[in-house]
Structures are given as C-alpha cells and as structure tokens.
Amino acid sequence: MHIPDGYIPLDQAAIYWIIALVFIARSIKWARKDMNEDMLPLLAVVAAGMFVLQTINIAASLLVPIPMMGGVSWHIVGAALAAIIFASPWAAVLLMTSVLAVQFILFGDGGLTVMGANIVNMGIIGGFMGYYTYIGLSKLSVKRPVAMFAGAWASMILPAIALAFELWLAGTFPLKQGVVLMGIFQGVAGIGEGMITVIVFGAIAKAKPEIVMNGAHNKVSTAKVAAACIIAFAGIAIAAPFLASSNPDGLGQTASMVIKNGINSAVSPITPIFPGYSIAGFGKTGEIAAIVIGLAVILILWLGIMKILKKV
Amino acid sequence: MHISLGEIERETYRKTPIHGIDGRIKILMALAIIVYAVALPRMDTMNFMKFGLLELYLIVLMLSARLDFSYIAFRFAMALPFGFGLAVFQPFLRQPFTTDFTVIYTLPMGLEITREGTLFGAIVFAKFIVCITAVILISSTMSMSELVASARRLGLPRELALLFTMMVRYIFVFWNILGRIRTAQKTRCFDIWNKNVPRRWKLTQVGYTISSLFIRSYEQGERTYQSMLCRGYNADAHVYVGKKKLGTVDFFFLILTLGIIILAQMYITSLIVIPLSK
Numbered sequence: 327m328h329i330p331d332g333y334i335p336l337d338q339a340a341i342y343w344i345i346a347l348v349f350i351a352r353s354i355k356w357a358r359k360d361m362n363e364d365m366l367p368l369l370a371v372v373a374a375g376m377f378v379l380q381t382i383n384i385a386a387s388l389l390v391p392i393p394m395m396g397g398v399s400w401h402i403v404g405a406a407l408a409a410i411i412f413a414s415p416w417a418a419v420l421l422m423t424s425v426l427a428v429q430f431i432l433f434g435d436g437g438l439t440v441m442g443a444n445i446v447n448m449g450i451i452g453g454f455m456g457y458y459t460y461i462g463l464s465k466l467s468v469k470r471p472v473a474m475f476a477g478a479w480a481s482m483i484l485p486a487i488a489l490a491f492e493l494w495l496a497g498t499f500p501l502k503q504g505v506v507l508m509g510i511f512q513g514v515a516g517i518g519e520g521m522i523t524v525i526v527f528g529a530i531a532k533a534k535p536e537i538v539m540n541g542a543h544n545k546v547s548t549a550k551v552a553a554a555c556i557i558a559f560a561g562i563a564i565a566a567p568f569l570a571s572s573n574p575d576g577l578g579q580t581a582s583m584v585i586k587n588g589i590n591s592a593v594s595p596i597t598p599i600f601p602g603y604s605i606a607g608f609g610k611t612g613e614i615a616a617i618v619i620g621l622a623v624i625l626i627l628w629l630g631i632m633k634i635l636k637k638v
Numbered sequence: 639m640h641i642s643l644g645e646i647e648r649e650t651y652r653k654t655p656i657h658g659i660d661g662r663i664k665i666l667m668a669l670a671i672i673v674y675a676v677a678l679p680r681m682d683t684m685n686f687m688k689f690g691l692l693e694l695y696l697i698v699l700m701l702s703a704r705l706d707f708s709y710i711a712f713r714f715a716m717a718l719p720f721g722f723g724l725a726v727f728q729p730f731l732r733q734p735f736t737t738d739f740t741v742i743y744t745l746p747m748g749l750e751i752t753r754e755g756t757l758f759g760a761i762v763f764a765k766f767i768v769c770i771t772a773v774i775l776i777s778s779t780m781s782m783s784e785l786v787a788s789a790r791r792l793g794l795p796r797e798l799a800l801l802f803t804m805m806v807r808y809i810f811v812f813w814n815i816l817g818r819i820r821t822a823q824k825t826r827c828f829d830i831w832n833k834n835v836p837r838r839w840k841l842t843q844v845g846y847t848i849s850s851l852f853i854r855s856y857e858q859g860e861r862t863y864q865s866m867l868c869r870g871y872n873a874d875a876h877v878y879v880g881k882k883k884l885g886t887v888d889f890f891f892l893i894l895t896l897g898i899i900i901l902a903q904m905y906i907t908s909l910i911v912i913p914l915s916k
Contacts, residue, residue: 332763374812378809525846
C-alpha cells in the first residue's frame, strides 16, 4: 500500500509533505513534552521493533480459508496498535513515519517525493482514525476487543480509501475502481490486522500490564472524539458525491466497463448514505451540503444518545 | 520474502570509489535524480531518452560499485509489485489530463488499449524504475548509520536525527531477536502453512511472536533510556556527528550527476528539436 515515486505529481506530493511535516513536528513535541519524561529515545527503539515486526509474514490462509490464497501472505501495520498502547495517535504518527522512512531506504517500498502522502495515509489517517474509532466505541461501552478490532480495521480501510482518492487526484487511477480494489484488499487485510491487534494487546496487557494504558477512553474528552468524528464525517461528506457520481471526471467509461455493474453494486453499501439526496439547482454543491447536513443530524443524534447513556 | 537485513548491510562494506563517496553527496545525488525524474512531464515521448540516460548512469555507478547482480535483482523484485501493478492498468484507462485518445488495439469485452494510456503507463513506470535504482544504489553503498549521520550533516533536525540514529542501531538487534524466535518455533515444528493445525491457534502464535517482539523492544527502549540518563542525557543533548571534509572526488561526482541531469534536460531536447526545426 505504499505509493511509489512518480505516481503523484510533484506539486501534489509537496502538499502531502507539508501536512505530514506539521503532524511529525507535533508528534515529536508530544514525545518530548506531553509525557512525564522524554519518550523520544524509547520510541526510537520501539520504532525499530515495529519495523522488524512488520517483516513477519502471516499466511493469508489464516484469514480467508480459500485454497487459492495458499501461498499469499500479509503483514500487520500496527498503526492502531501503537496508538492504543501508547494511548495517543501521535505515537502512531511518529512510529509510522520512522518505519516508512527506513522501509523506503532498505526495501524500496514507497518513495521519497511521495513519502508525505504515505505518512498522511498510514500514520495520520490510520493512527488517528483507528485510535478514535477505538476510543469512541469504548466510550459507548462497546467491549474492548470489539472496539479494538474495529479501530484496527478502520486504520486499514480508511488509508486505502484515502490512497484511492490521492491516486485519482494524481490522475493515475480511476476513483471507483481504486476505492473498490484497495477497499477490498485492505478490508480483508484489516480483518487480520484487527484480530492480531486484539491478540497482541491482550498478550501485552497480561505480560507487562504497566506499559498499556487501561481505561484511556475515560481520559480522552468526548469533545476530542466528537471532533475526530466530525473530521471523518466531513471527509466522507466531501468524498461521497464523487463516488456516487456515475462519471467523476470522464474516467467512468474505462476499461472497467465490463465490471461496472459489479462495481456499482459493490460501492453502493458505502456511498448512498443519502441516495439521490440533493438540493435542486445546486448540483454537486447541493449534494455535498445535503450530506453534510445529514451527517450533522446523525452526529447530534449520536451525541444525544451518548448523553442518555452517561446518565443511565 | 524479504531479503535479510544483514545482506543489505554487507553490500555496504565493499571498498570501491563509489562506496567511498561522501554520504552527503550520495544523498544529494539521489535526491536530485529522483526529483528530476518525478518532475518530468507525464506525457512526452522525449522522456524516455532522459530516463535512459539517467538509468544508464545509475547502472554504471552500480557496476563500478561491484554490487552483486543477484542482490540487485532481488532488491528490484522486492520493490516492484505495487508500482508495476499500477502501471499495467494504465493502457486501459482514460487519463483525466488528456482528451484525445487513439485506440491502438481492441480486446474482447470492450477493453481498449490507447496510445496515450500506454505512453503514460510507460513513463510512470520508467520514473519509478529510475527512482528505485537511485535508492538501491545509495542504500547499497552506505550503511544505515552513515546515511543518518550524513543526513544530520545536511541539516536533519536533531530530534529526527536522534530518532533515526537510535532506530537504525536497534533494527539489526531486533532482526536477530526475531530470527531467534523463529528458530525456536522451527525447532518445535511450528509451520505457519501447516494445514493440520487450527487456524485460530496459529494466529494466536503469530500474535504472541509480535507481542513478544514489541515487549522486548519496549524493555530495550527503557533500558537504553535509563542508561542514557545515567550518562547525562537530557532533552538538549545532541547526537554528535563529527565534521568531515568533502574531497575532490566527492565534488567530481556531484558535478558529474548534475551535469548528467543538465545534459538530459538541455541536450536531448535540443538534439531532437533542432533537426525537426530544420
């Protein structure tokens, strides 16, 4: 899932780099200042461990019991795992940044100009969305393993969708096909990531309980989780019309005509949160507005339920 | 699947003029080549000669560094899949930045191969190959710690320098620990592909391997941090990087690389344009 050099034009790559650098700077500040002591040396060593544990190949047949998958393997990414253990998404940003940099140099995975984009996907989107999915669900008193599984799964699928959008913006890959292909691939890998995350967290909590932060969800303010949710929903709201549109930019009539029907039916579970919703006369803007309003309603409902749950 | 880390590091021990170039120059060379290759227009047949020249130059450098051929082939094979996969699709796609498409071949089921799509796919793939070659060259001719030290000399912020200096030191330690865990599992007949064992159990074992590695790295981190504190570490501490002077050879290679890029840009364009204008 690492975008290689050359697949994103320089100007767009620069934008991702700027976003990534802001987050990296903040994550270093987190490691140095926000903790009780300077965590940077410790995180540097853990980053080396993370790098090595990403080289462990796990047979895909453990995940999908299809004979065809016999020789295929996948490996865990661990963005959500790191964020959950250190009880901060900044840990994921810092660790994934260092792992991606070394992977690029040693294994040639990813690239130099596109490293910003890769950090945005796997470190920032994966870490933050994975962590806040976990925290949000824990706040709703979902059982810990389930919340953790969902967080780890989100940390795999959301970066894949972001990657599909980035490649589409770069003009390298059509949007729908990209979302479906990457979504299916990472969605399946996400199941493994989720299971392994639950097992690993359980094992660490048993063997060395002092390093995992228990009850982190009580310390994170609801406002923070809500903010993460709003950002995620805003992302979906902006993205959805492009997905829902039958012809995002003329890429619709492509080679995939053959599988078009299949794709439409496969995409539909994601997109039509508000099928056919649009404010007449406003076109795409109206559609986005409709979805934003709709999501705001969902959010208000959700916050209301949270309040009620807290009182009970 | 992955090549052994030790093998990558071993290639950097050779003593050739290429290995001897200062790390800063090698980083700048790779940076210049990668940025130039990525910046080239995405629809231009002239690109191929430029990519060819850059790739030729990089291969000459690789050959003079006496890198093992099978090693290079393996490194390429490892890096290729995702980029190759994306490039292979291009001939069938209608790129949004072009409007005129010439269909050069129609496959059954309405699949059409366009000239523009093929051109874009080939260019994107060539860019990718040049960039990968540059990275393989620098990572095979200098050790990770030298690379970090050189990056530090080039002005890498000291927090990042600390992060990477410590990280690259411990990668090899944990790589060996993982090797030991694997050996221990093998002696107990653990095989992840074994079909006669429940999948759940195997998955748990993998989970334990990962958690054990994580805990060990965490504990190592704590120990290292404690001993750093004992030796007077604080947040204002710098990673010491000794000064190193650039020699004539270093400047020669820097100028040579920039020269090759300028040659690719100026000469190849003019070479084609002049006959056409006549």
